[in-house]
Amino acid sequence: MKTLKRLLFLCFVLFLCFLCSYGTGTGFLVDLQCVGTAGAATGTFYNNSVGYHGPIYTSRDGAQACGCYNNPNWRVYESDHFLVYSDISSDNVRVLFAQMAETEFDAVKTVLGVTDAELGINTTVSSTKLHICSDGVGSNGTGTSDGISMPALDGQNLDPMDRLNNFYGYRHTIRHELTHVIQSTLAHDNLSGSGCELWFFEGQAVFIGLHHTLMDTLSLADYYAAGRPNPVSVKTGQAMVAAGLSNEDIYPAFGLAVKYLFDTTARGGAGNSLLVTKSLLQQIGNGVSFSAAFAGTFSRAGAPLTLDAYRTNFQSWMISYLGNLETPGMVTGATGISMVGVFPYNTGCDLISGFGSTVTSSGAFTLNVSELADGTYENALYFLGNGGSTIYGPATITVSDGRLSPTGYDVSQWPRRCATLYPDADGFTASGASGVVTVASMSCSWTAVSNHSWITITSGNSGVGSGTVSYFVSANTTGSTRTGTMTIGGQTFTVAQTGFNAALYFPHIATSLPWQTEIAIINTSSDQTVTGTLRALSDEGQLIETKDVTLSVRGRRQIAVADEFTNHINIGYIIFDTDSAAVLGYTKFYQEGIYRAAIPAVNEVNTSDIYISHIASNADWWTGVSLVNTTSEAKGLTITFNDGRSVPYTLNANEHKAFDIASLFNNQPQPDIQSAVITNASGIIGLELFGSVGSGNQLDGLLLTGNTVSAIYYPHVAGNEWWTGIVAYNPSHRRVL
Structure with missing residues (x-):
């Protein structure tokens, strides 16, 4: 029964974690506290003429060649460290992939103390850069000394362990695979036989990737109760397959095994620095066995740590280690509370860290918050009623050396909520678009109401339990940003929308016979195309019709309004929206055979x-x-x-x-x-x-x-x-x- 409750709560924790882009980092691993926000990546596009030579996929269905190979039709995006190949992705997605890879690569290099030179990369020489293949093949990523392969960023076949196709989980996987790139390069690809053992190779990537590390005393007990092997004895992928183990079964244990080696002694860990990893991998690359390199690298309690000692004592050491990181607590002031969870919204990071526990009938619970960096977290602690009908919260907590304070909570005066929204806000451009809000709720009933006429709920006006609310944001025909809200399950969802960036105004349109109007837009740039949207508005300023326009270099577009706009008779004026400042235009009014005059457009x-x-x-x-x-x-x-x-x-x-x-x-x-x-x-x-x-x-x-x-x-x-x-x-x- 204890295991069942724990699994039910874990589902709740993971579900809410998936739904919220909060999170923090490993407390003792400051450089890896956040999966970095995708930073700037400068680069160029060209066709696939250099030839892809990166890794292939290794999926649950077996190895599959990445579609990047020898495909001259693929587009390539080159950034400082990467050549990004992709088939189904847009150019914007290629750039985003490069941005994420550059950011995560810098983070992993920093925490391992590795330089570009040590990895053989020269940012000015294309042939030395890492190759990234992003296509629709496979469900996992792969990392080797050549680069990484990943499912397409805009595909739907991401690893289910990565938070149910969550975008942030995708970035964790990029960091995971880039860790493998550095490992493979430093070890000269000596990763089989006496080379780097699977548990360490994958465990370090899990640990640095900051995912799959939610293991606590109960989950460790469940692991052994299921008859699974000592994780630090799993040396190869073949041994893992022979034992019938999936990634979900054993990767969290791999991550725990590596985490212990690098955690501080104050928290009960072995106290080694991540910087020693480089030496270990270089020794393996020079032919030293993993066992010898391990003993020469790691220590525990002031003495060298051997692989045999780690394997022999792993279970007892982990029980002590995890127990030291778990904080007992007590909740009072309400009946029927069954679960407690920590969801740190205010960390400014997107790493998903959710930690939870069942609550006994007496109000007792035990929490492991060791993944949280030391500090104070506001609006972070929630208690869940039986059946998920009410979430009591939030509370402010403090974490120090992986332990929680305070430990006692009287929730009699706490606010209560039925649902948690992900996201809890969204932004839109002036043209408007559709959006979706995910509602995380266990079993209570909720409704969704728009508080502004320009936000329309199109589906999901009500629900019981978790669900989604779809909505549509109308075009903002003003030049100013506006803000509106929806109320969903008692929570406020905020919508911000920019105003149009109007570049040209055509302030009068006359198409009632005998009058006719022609407008023209001219691109004055000598090297840039211009794209934009014509918005035709009524005399009252209501949007009547839009028309997309693309102008080539020095290009010109003439439009007879009556010919190209369906409802032209109701148009009062027209605006051309574009980010380019290189546009001019005119409005021509005429009566055939009588009048004709052209006036510059307003800029x-x-x-x-x-x-x-x-x-x-x-x-x-x-x-x-x-x-x-x-x-x-x-x-x-x-x-x-x-x-x-x-x-x-x-x-x-x-x-x-x-x-x-x-x-x-x-x-x-x-x-x-x-x-x-x-x-x-x-x-x-x-x-x-x-x-x-x-x-x-x-x-x-x-x-x-x-x-x-x-x-x-x-x-x-x-x-x-x-x-x-x-x-x-x-x-x-x-x-x-």
Whole structure:
């Protein structure tokens, strides 16, 4: 019964561990406290012409050749230390793989005290770099002196031991396999026969990889009760297979065996430094037997430690070691508590470390928190009621030399929760997307509710026990970041969404006959393509339609709005979103055979008052104005004309309005008005058109800005059969000569 309870709780612990990206590191192994956040990796792409020569997969189904071999169609990404080959992954995934590998490689080299030179790597010479093959073959990783093979990062066949396909488990496995790379290189691939024994070879990779090390006194007792062999007697993979053992059966014991060798004496370990590993492996590479190299490297209690002594005393030493790391405790203030677990959210790392224990009917429990670095952890301790109906928590704990304090907890006043969310927050780009929240709960009922209209729950509105909530985040048509929430099982899930990075505005679209509008985007870059999205919005600022655009170097795209947008009649204005600053454009308005005028697209939002520098409103001419409020707040504008009259004008958030000057005065032409200034116009963009009435067929226009200059250039003045009109506008109160 004890074993059953323990296994049930272990399932609970592993499940919540899988669901939460918290964690910490091995307390005495400071350099390995976190699996590092994927750092920067600079590199280049090219086709597979150099030829892959890395390892093959070794899966449970037998060895399978990695698809990287001699495949000229594969893309290769080269970073400082790696050549990344992959078949089904995108270029972004190749870069991410290289980033993770670079980060984890640096961590393993540091903790083992190994340099690039000792591994034969020159970061400026491609032929010396390690090869990584990432494809869909196999379920495990493999590491040799040539490099590593891994299932594709965007595949679904990851090792089930690695936290149920958890992304973080994938990074642990990268670190595990890179440990094998260093071991193999230093040992000159002498890893069979009298070479490095399997338990140490794999145990060290498990230990440095910071996974599969949740073994405690009960799990050790279960291991031996199942009739499994002394782990430090398992010298080869053949011996492991002959004993009918899987990785899940014995790798945690391998990790424990190595962990003990390097743990501090204050915590009950043998007290050896990880730096001695390099010497041991180099001895093996020079032909020294593993037994002799081991005895010459490791010590215990001030005396050399032999393999025979370790094998003979392993079980009793581990019982004492684990017992020293386990802290007895007591919980009071509630009935029916069956389990306790430590989930350290605030470590700033993504290593998954969950530690738990059953709680007796009297409230007693024993916890092993030896994997946690010394320090204080807030919101870390939880108690679970019978059947998982209520989780009591959290509490702040302190870990010192692998032991827990305090040890007594009165939970009568603690908050209670039904569910834990993973993740508990997510971020989205302005275009919006779907998301999923995993709800970790044992058996209680929960509901999910969106607290904002732009977050829509599409499935999983309620559940009993663990489940998922799917939701959709609408496009954010503002230029500002926004934050919203959902309430799931009494917990808050936060959604943050950026605003669009608008590069060009086309502030007026007219497609009601006889008017038509053409827009154009031009890539001014001489060496970069440009990608972006056109967003067509209504007069009210609601998204109507989007269109993706790719511009080649110096490329140009012309779009007749009525031809390429389905619901064009309802479009008020269009925005082109791109991260590139190398774009320009124009808006062309025309009536076939009558009018035609092109105005530059807006690439800078006004931050002050804006000027209408020319107004012609009489029997021969009309002037129209189009304004867009690019902000998320309503704007109260004032339009003050040169004759002293003022008109208030309101634009709601993201609203577009267009008007004829005469319409502001009961549709009566205003021949005395020549110009105007619009105040409180920060965040407002716009343009003006002026055209002839009747058969003159004259049309032109200007952008509305707040810019002034000290000199004006007129690059072309036409006479004879042409006429040229010149306008100069002085917005100041002083005379200009």
